[in-house]
Amino acid sequence: MKLVVDLTRCQGYAQCAFLAPNAFTMHGDGEALLYDPEPSDDLRERVLRAAAACPVQAIVLDRGPVEDGSQRAAAAAARRGDMDEEFLRTGRIVIVGASLAGTRAAGALRYQGFTGSLTLIGDESAEPYDRPPLSKQVLEGWVPAEHTGLPRRDAIEADWRLGVAATGLDLAAKQVRLADGSSVGFDRLLITTGVRARPWPNPDEAALDGVLVLRTRQDADRLRRLFAARPNRVLVIGAGFTGSEVASVCRELDVPVTVAEAGPAPLVAALGGGIGAIAADMHREAGVDLRCGVMVTALEGENGRLRRARLSDGSTLDVDVAVAALGGVRNVDWLEGSGLAAGPWGVACDAGCRAFDANGLVTDDVFVAGDVARTPQPLFGYELLALEHWGNAVAQAEVAAHNMISDEAHRWPHLALPVFWSTQFGTEIKSVGVPNIADQVVVAQGSVADRRFVATYGRRGRLVGAVTFDQSKWLEFYGRQIERGAAFPPASRTVDQPDRLQPSAAEFPTRPIPTQDATVVLTGHDPAERRATLLPS
Amino acid sequence: MVTTAPPSVFAQILDYANRADPYPLYAELRKTPVARQDDGSYVVSTYQEIVDLLHDPRISSDARDAGAADAGEDPSGVPPAFIRTDPPEHDRLRRIVNRHFGPPHTPGRVDGMVPDLRRLVTGLIDGLAGQPEVDIVDQFAYPFPVTVICELLGVPREDEPRFQVWAQALVDALDPGTGDPAERERKRAAATTEMGLYLAGLVEAHRRSPGPDLLSALATDDGPEGRLTDIELLAAATLLLVAGHETTVNLITNGVLTLLRHPEVLERLRRDPDLAIHLVEELLRYEPPVHFLPNRHALDDIEIAGTTIRGGAEVVLVLAAGSRDPEHVHDPDRFDPDRFNPDRFGLARDRDQHLGFGGGIHYCFGAPLARLETQIALAELARRLVNPRLVVDPPPYRTNPVLRGPRHLHVAIDDITPAPD
Numbered sequence: 001m002k003l004v005v006d007l008t009r010c011q012g013y014a015q016c017a018f019l020a021p022n023a024f025t026m027h028g029d030g031e032a033l034l035y036d037p038e039p040s041d042d043l044r045e046r047v048l049r050a051a052a053a054c055p056v057q058a059i060v061l062d063r064g065p066v067e068d069g070s071q072r073a074a075a076a077a078a079r080r081g082d083m084d085e086e087f088l089r090t091g092r093i094v095i096v097g098a099s100l101a102g103t104r105a106a107g108a109l110r111y112q113g114f115t116g117s118l119t120l121i122g123d124e125s126a127e128p129y130d131r132p133p134l135s136k137q138v139l140e141g142w143v144p145a146e147h148t149g150l151p152r153r154d155a156i157e158a159d160w161r162l163g164v165a166a167t168g169l170d171l172a173a174k175q176v177r178l179a180d181g182s183s184v185g186f187d188r189l190l191i192t193t194g195v196r197a198r199p200w201p202n203p204d205e206a207a208l209d210g211v212l213v214l215r216t217r218q219d220a221d222r223l224r225r226l227f228a229a230r231p232n233r234v235l236v237i238g239a240g241f242t243g244s245e246v247a248s249v250c251r252e253l254d255v256p257v258t259v260a261e262a263g264p265a266p267l268v269a270a271l272g273g274g275i276g277a278i279a280a281d282m283h284r285e286a287g288v289d290l291r292c293g294v295m296v297t298a299l300e301g302e303n304g305r306l307r308r309a310r311l312s313d314g315s316t317l318d319v320d321v322a323v324a325a326l327g328g329v330r331n332v333d334w335l336e337g338s339g340l341a342a343g344p345w346g347v348a349c350d351a352g353c354r355a356f357d358a359n360g361l362v363t364d365d366v367f368v369a370g371d372v373a374r375t376p377q378p379l380f381g382y383e384l385l386a387l388e389h390w391g392n393a394v395a396q397a398e399v400a401a402h403n404m405i406s407d408e409a410h411r412w413p414h415l416a417l418p419v420f421w422s423t424q425f426g427t428e429i430k431s432v433g434v435p436n437i438a439d440q441v442v443v444a445q446g447s448v449a450d451r452r453f454v455a456t457y458g459r460r461g462r463l464v465g466a467v468t469f470d471q472s473k474w475l476e477f478y479g480r481q482i483e484r485g486a487a488f489p490p491a492s493r494t495v496d497q498p499d500r501l502q503p504s505a506a507e508f509p510t511r512p513i514p515t516q517d518a519t520v521v522l523t524g525h526d527p528a529e530r531r532a533t534l535l536p537s
Numbered sequence: 538m539v540t541t542a543p544p545s546v547f548a549q550i551l552d553y554a555n556r557a558d559p560y561p562l563y564a565e566l567r568k569t570p571v572a573r574q575d576d577g578s579y580v581v582s583t584y585q586e587i588v589d590l591l592h593d594p595r596i597s598s599d600a601r602d603a604g605a606a607d608a609g610e611d612p613s614g615v616p617p618a619f620i621r622t623d624p625p626e627h628d629r630l631r632r633i634v635n636r637h638f639g640p641p642h643t644p645g646r647v648d649g650m651v652p653d654l655r656r657l658v659t660g661l662i663d664g665l666a667g668q669p670e671v672d673i674v675d676q677f678a679y680p681f682p683v684t685v686i687c688e689l690l691g692v693p694r695e696d697e698p699r700f701q702v703w704a705q706a707l708v709d710a711l712d713p714g715t716g717d718p719a720e721r722e723r724k725r726a727a728a729t730t731e732m733g734l735y736l737a738g739l740v741e742a743h744r745r746s747p748g749p750d751l752l753s754a755l756a757t758d759d760g761p762e763g764r765l766t767d768i769e770l771l772a773a774a775t776l777l778l779v780a781g782h783e784t785t786v787n788l789i790t791n792g793v794l795t796l797l798r799h800p801e802v803l804e805r806l807r808r809d810p811d812l813a814i815h816l817v818e819e820l821l822r823y824e825p826p827v828h829f830l831p832n833r834h835a836l837d838d839i840e841i842a843g844t845t846i847r848g849g850a851e852v853v854l855v856l857a858a859g860s861r862d863p864e865h866v867h868d869p870d871r872f873d874p875d876r877f878n879p880d881r882f883g884l885a886r887d888r889d890q891h892l893g894f895g896g897g898i899h900y901c902f903g904a905p906l907a908r909l910e911t912q913i914a915l916a917e918l919a920r921r922l923v924n925p926r927l928v929v930d931p932p933p934y935r936t937n938p939v940l941r942g943p944r945h946l947h948v949a950i951d952d953i954t955p956a957p958d
């Protein structure tokens with residue numbers, strides 16, 4: 001039996017951990033849930049209970065063939081409009097990138113009644129798997145790296161071409177070229193090639209034994225083995241989410257770890273300096289040797305093995321493992337020369353997931369979803385944003401799939417507010433909206449000292465984001481407030497409100513910021529009903 | 538000519554005459570998702586609006602905060618239990634009690650109760666043997682969860698007749714419909730005091746010689762956030778005893794009633810006991826034990842569904858109406874035992890969730906236990922009752938509109954099959 005927990009939806013109710021304690025465990029004293037994606041068969045009844053009990057139905061199970069959803073498929077068909085029936089039966093859809101977004105889109109296409117030919121092309125030879133557990137329960141050693149397969153893959157009838165990369169796209173001929181020299185023709189194409197880890201920039205140093213990145217199953221497995229061998233010290237380069245999670249696991253395993261972060265605090269890019277300072281405290285309380293404002297200038301080895309690191313403050317550090325957690329590089333190389341608007345920023349597309357060509361014209365038959373996509377955010381001046389979040393990949397894949405088999409009048413816009421989570425130091429950190437365009441931040445509920453609070457982010461007097469530490473049951477409320485263009489700082493009386501709401505600077509690293517003069521509100525819950533509305537100023 | 542205004546929809550719901558089938562009235566109620574009542578309170582009946590308010594930090598469950606003239610010391614001398622408090626107090630109290638009940642500190646406790654639950658169910662069903670007609674309420678659905686909560690808390694089962702009276706008074710106090718409010722309130726305070734005194738004696742005894750039960754753990758253990766004060770402990774124990782006492786009985790009874798009204802589902806359950814796992818979720822949606830939450834108020838103005846709930850106003854969340862909202866649930870008046878089959882989750886955006894246990898920070902504390910109790914009870918009853926038939930339909934209901942359920946459920950049976958080994 002396989003399962004995945006949609007932690008974007010999970011609100012930490014712990015019903016699963018009560019009913020199947022060996023498959024789901026709560027860490028810390030809050031809402032941090034870790035789970036075994038392939039629990040053993042003797043837990044079957046318990047896991048069923050857990051999945052049925054989850055109040056937000058966040059647990060997606062795979063215990064064999066999916067029962068027929070014809071009733072809903074019919075409802076979906078009604079919402080599709082009069083798409084060419086011929087295409088639904090005999091059309092050819094190709095998906096490049098067979099991971100989270102690709103698999104979800106394939107499932108949605110089949111579920112919504114597409115019976116034509118479906119091909120998934122993926123350069124990883126393993127079956128599609130889920131990445132978030134890699135930096136958490138897998139590194140910790142609780143769950144083997146191979147036990148992260150995405151559920152319900154087998155149920156998707158498709159031609160799975162795994163282990164072969166796409167190397168080119170011929171838009172005129174509607175063909176995808178593959179590394180094995182063959183080509184696959186399509187009527188509609190979905191690009192879900194995601195990102196890869198940004199490697200350590202010096203290739204010789206990157207090649208040293210003990211220098212790693214973390215993006216794939218193999219990465220996670222190698223790292224887990226190194227951790228299990230109890231290194232004298234691990235160096236984590238970069239204190240973003242992945243780096244922080246790796247450091248957290250090191251401490252859990254009682255492995256000494258140094259984190260080197262060029263910015264003033266961990267997670268600054270996502271949470272800003274003010275809230276980042278709280279994350280810094282969490283690192284230090286857990287025993288991480290956190291060094292902010294320093295860069296790693298060199299990694300040195302002996303006999304091909306990593307031995308030490310040099311830092312920009314002149315110090316050196318003896319380490320035997322270094323994890324470069326420097327963010328991602330979008331997998332667009334194969335699109336070079338294709339005529340699509342693909343570049344280091346990803347593949348730009350409209351809110352309906354249709355790719356732009358290099359002229360900025362929207363294409364009709366090429367769609368994009370997941371980490372590689374760059375989509376307009378109406379709430380944020382229609383700026384094109386790439387969101388490397390699990391929940392975004394899932395939501396966008398579903399919208400893309402729907403639109404690929406719907407007529408113009410029945411297309412959905414991908415207007416889901418960005419949401420993500422991170423599990424570290426026994427705390428569940430969640431974010432909604434786009435905090436990093438904010439100029440101010442204020443803790444609106446809870447207590448920073450207890451590490452249980454809601455921070456709200458404002459930009460020019462409007463709420464644009466919220467971040468919770470072990471307070472995810474409030475997240476949706478703030479998401480709704482953001483959609484409605486609520487005022488910042490929050491003016492209402494709430495429970496658990498600090499005595500005074502005194503906003504301070506959000507302290508995000510400077511970056512180009514979109515203009516946000518027009519007021520846009522989002523409405524609707526179902527993707528079919530989601531709408532953005534421009535309000536007269 | 539003087540005409541009296543017809544009673545509001547909500548007043549009709551409170552009327553005992555409509556207890557057996559309030560659902561058409563709920564449909565009526567949903568036409569105004571957030572309906573202001575003559576007394577200034579707001580009744581909320583649609584799914585999305587209820588969910589929103591359950592997660593809205595501008596809603597308080599703490600009557601002491603209401604700024605009402607009578608705010609202050611409770612006449613019972615016992616402070617509100619965590620169900621009637623707000624964060625941060627609520628979260629702290631709930632966490633401390635949970636330390637001894639569930640994860641992360643005591644992850645295996647509820648799961649570990651399964652063998653005991655099976656044993657109790659088997660014993661109670663054995664006791665039905667040889668009777669052509671049984672009352673599911675008095676002979677099964679009531680004694681079972683009461684025994685469970687007593688064993689869990691460490692309350693002597695034989696004291697049940699004593700605290701049953703107090704529990705009844707506390708539950709009656711939730712009913713806004715009947716009797717004189719002042720009298721109800723006086724009875725509630727008196728029952729709270731008496732229950733508190735009774736439990737205080739028990740806690741003292743458990744502190745002297747602790748057992749494996751929850752009261753002993755709460756009375757003796759010092760977690761990182763400290764121990765509950767004696768009076769906090771009494772409040773929590775009262776809450777658990779009452780909540781564990783007056784709710785599951787209705788879920789089990791409603792379950793038997795619904796299965797007898799849907800014999801094909803009963804037959805399926807007989808053959809496939811696993812069906813009970815998700816069937817219970819549909820029951821919580823279709824015939825929930827808790828019909829509405831009467832004890833909340835707005836801390837500030839709240840704009841919702843085109844209405845503004847005024848700060849300070851009482852807010853009633855009609856969970857049972859929300860769970861049957863056709864805007865949210867497909868074909869809501871149909872009992873569909875497969876609606877919550879987990880195999881369906883995550884496919885497209887299924888939204889068939891229910892409000893049976895509330896939501897947000899006050900989400901039912903005992904939900905994992907109540908689910909297990911009901912799953913085991915229904916599966917075993919389905920398997921062992923031979924040819925069960927309803928004697929009267931609808932059955933007589935208890936008066937309470939909040940905790941709604943049959944007072945008796947008479948069922949004719951041919952026989953009881955022997956217990957499994």
Ligand SMILES: Cc1cc2nc3c(=O)[nH]c(=O)nc-3n(C[C@H](O)[C@H](O)[C@H](O)COP(=O)(O)OP(=O)(O)OC[C@H]3O[C@@H](n4cnc5c(N)ncnc54)[C@H](O)[C@@H]3O)c2cc1C
Nearest residue numbers: 097099100101123131132165166193194195370371389390
């Ligand atoms: C360690 C880790 C932890 C994470 N934790 C969290 C978390 O806690 N919360 C959160 O919200 N998100 C988290 N994420 C992010 C989340 O996993 C991603 O958002 C998600 O995987 C995106 O899915 P995707 O399908 O768009 O892209 P990917 O998962 O990157 O998949 C793209 C696939 O396409 C393949 N591919 C690339 N180029 C080609 C080509 N030319 N031909 C064929 N195939 C190709 C790739 O090999 C890959 O298999 C985490 C990610 C990692 C790596």
Ligand code: HEM
Nearest residue numbers: 619620780781784785788826827894895899901902903907
């Ligand atoms: C089927 C049976 C049950 C149902 C339908 C049910 C329903 C509910 C609901 C709807 C709430 C929310 C109250 C609110 O938000 O104001 C709640 C809270 C609560 N329930 Fe249950 N309950 C059941 C069984 C139990 C059991 C068996 C226990 C005890 C072991 C229990 C203990 C509690 C407690 C302590 C709360 C308060 C939680 C808080 O405020 O944080 N319940 N229940």
Ligand code: SF4
Nearest residue numbers: 010011013014016054
């Ligand atoms: S919300 Fe669901 S998945 Fe999350 S902890 Fe609760 S039961 Fe588990």
